[in-house]
Amino acid sequence: xQKSSRLAIYALMxxxxxxxxxxxxxxxxxxxxxxxxxxxKVFITLxxxxxxxxxxxxxxxxxxxxxxxxxxxxDIISLFEDTTNECKLNDPTKATDEEWAMxxxxxxINDMALATYGSITIATLLxxxxxxxxxxxxxxxxxxx
Numbered sequence: 001x002q003k004s005s006r007l008a009i010y011a012l013m014x015x016x017x018x019x020x021x022x023x024x025x026x027x028x029x030x031x032x033x034x035x036x037x038x039x040x041k042v043f044i045t046l047x048x049x050x051x052x053x054x055x056x057x058x059x060x061x062x063x064x065x066x067x068x069x070x071x072x073x074x075d076i077i078s079l080f081e082d083t084t085n086e087c088k089l090n091d092p093t094k095a096t097d098e099e100w101a102m103x104x105x106x107x108x109i110n111d112m113a114l115a116t117y118g119s120i121t122i123a124t125l126l127x128x129x130x131x132x133x134x135x136x137x138x139x140x141x142x143x144x145x
Contacts, residue, residue: 004080007034007042009073009122013129015052015064016122022061045079068126074118083114 011028025036025043043062046052051066077083089095089103 001077002081003038004042004045005077007032007039008046008076008080009125011039011042011062012046012051012064012066012071012076012122013125015062016066016068017126017129019064022055022059022063024061027061042080049079051076066122068122071122072118073120073122073125074114077117 010032014023014028014031025039029036029039043052043054047054051064051071052062053065054060054062074083089099095103
């Protein structure tokens, strides 16, 4: 997965977890240790896709306009990467049996990855984040006892 795809997913998780709040690219950039300039490019793409809206002025930033229960990771990744699932051989007419075998395995792995990305929504990821927070809090409590 490319960096822009990951940043878009992180940004959308931040925005979807606080739907009534506008969040700046600087705030998201600080949390994920990336430049707000790079995030601004990501947000342009997300805005064109109708997933975020920009609010200008004091207290402005971005807000989430998508549907966290329907928006999948594959939907987001597809905005930044080619997900047509084309595994390629340099020259299929001259490929060896070993090259074809590796091609088949690579294609299967890619198919499974795309299916998984297509089945996980932003809402699902937010639930996973909450589970991690609870586990971390429990471990912290256990260590302080």
